[in-house]
Amino acid sequence: MASVVASVLPLHExxxxxxxxxxxxxxxxxxxxLGIVVGFVVCWSFADRLFGLMQQxxxxxxxxxxxxxxxxxxxxxxxxxxxxxxxLVLGLFAASPFVxxxxxxxxxxxxYRTERRYALPFLISTVxxxxxGGLFGYKMVYxxxxxxxxxxxxxxxxxxxxxEYTKLFATIIIGLGLMFEMPIxxxxxxxMRVITAGxxxxxxxxxxxxxxxxxxxxxxxxxxxxxxxFAAPMVALYxxxxxxxxxxxxxxxxxxxx
Numbered sequence: 001m002a003s004v005v006a007s008v009l010p011l012h013e014x015x016x017x018x019x020x021x022x023x024x025x026x027x028x029x030x031x032x033x034l035g036i037v038v039g040f041v042v043c044w045s046f047a048d049r050l051f052g053l054m055q056q057x058x059x060x061x062x063x064x065x066x067x068x069x070x071x072x073x074x075x076x077x078x079x080x081x082x083x084x085x086x087x088l089v090l091g092l093f094a095a096s097p098f099v100x101x102x103x104x105x106x107x108x109x110x111x112y113r114t115e116r117r118y119a120l121p122f123l124i125s126t127v128x129x130x131x132x133g134g135l136f137g138y139k140m141v142y143x144x145x146x147x148x149x150x151x152x153x154x155x156x157x158x159x160x161x162x163x164e165y166t167k168l169f170a171t172i173i174i175g176l177g178l179m180f181e182m183p184i185x186x187x188x189x190x191x192m193r194v195i196t197a198g199x200x201x202x203x204x205x206x207x208x209x210x211x212x213x214x215x216x217x218x219x220x221x222x223x224x225x226x227x228x229x230f231a232a233p234m235v236a237l238y239x240x241x242x243x244x245x246x247x248x249x250x251x252x253x254x255x256x257x258x
Contacts, residue, residue, distance in 0.1 A: 032098070089169070197243075
């Protein structure tokens with residue numbers, strides 16, 4: 001009997017850290033959702049003004065092609081759903097500092113003590129890159145995509161529904177915001193010795209190919225110009241990520257961390 005208990009105890013001791021890890025993950029996800037809800041509530045108070053900003057790209061694209069018009073809806077619930085989605089998307093950006101802080105709290109216990117001092121740089125860089133990606137999508141990619149699409153169909157009368165327009169807006173803005181987090185992802189992969197700068201450099205051709213494939217899949221249009229608008233920042237971020245991996249690898253070697 002004693003031997004059976006002794007054989008079970010190690011399994012229990014190994015299972016507890018894993019269960020505690022899952023519990024910590026659940027807690028951080030709940031806190032993140034609560035933070036996004038708070039951001040949503042705040043943005044809901046300004047939903048009409050935020051929608052005015054969101055529709056500027058389509059209004060400018062229509063006027064650029066000599067078309068006077070505005071978004072339409074086919075279902076009475078669409079305007080309400082529009083304000084919900086706009087508030088949720090911008091609430092996510094507003095709550096991003098809190099969400100990324102929860103992510104840091106989740107991964108920090110697995111880092112060395114000397115690596116935990118990166119908390120403030122991590123928060124600044126992740127939030128800045130996320131906001132920069134969203135702004136790049138709003139100012140560059142989205143207007144260029146709309147201008148191409150409307151110009152391509154200028155022989156027809158556009159009737160753009162608010163539901164489809166808002167989904168496209170959310171996909172591009174959030175998608176580019178997440179793509180801009182590539183250097184941060186590479187930073188942690190390099191810390192864990194999953195990848196190195198040398199490996200990234202040796203596989204740069206394949207990585208660029210994958211980037212263009214991803215850009216072709218997520219871009220809202222089928223033209224090369226808009227695909228390049230998606231791919232160009234990703235290639236630049238990949239180059240930056242190589243530098244990040246090189247810095248992390250050099251720092252660990254100088255510190256003598258195996």
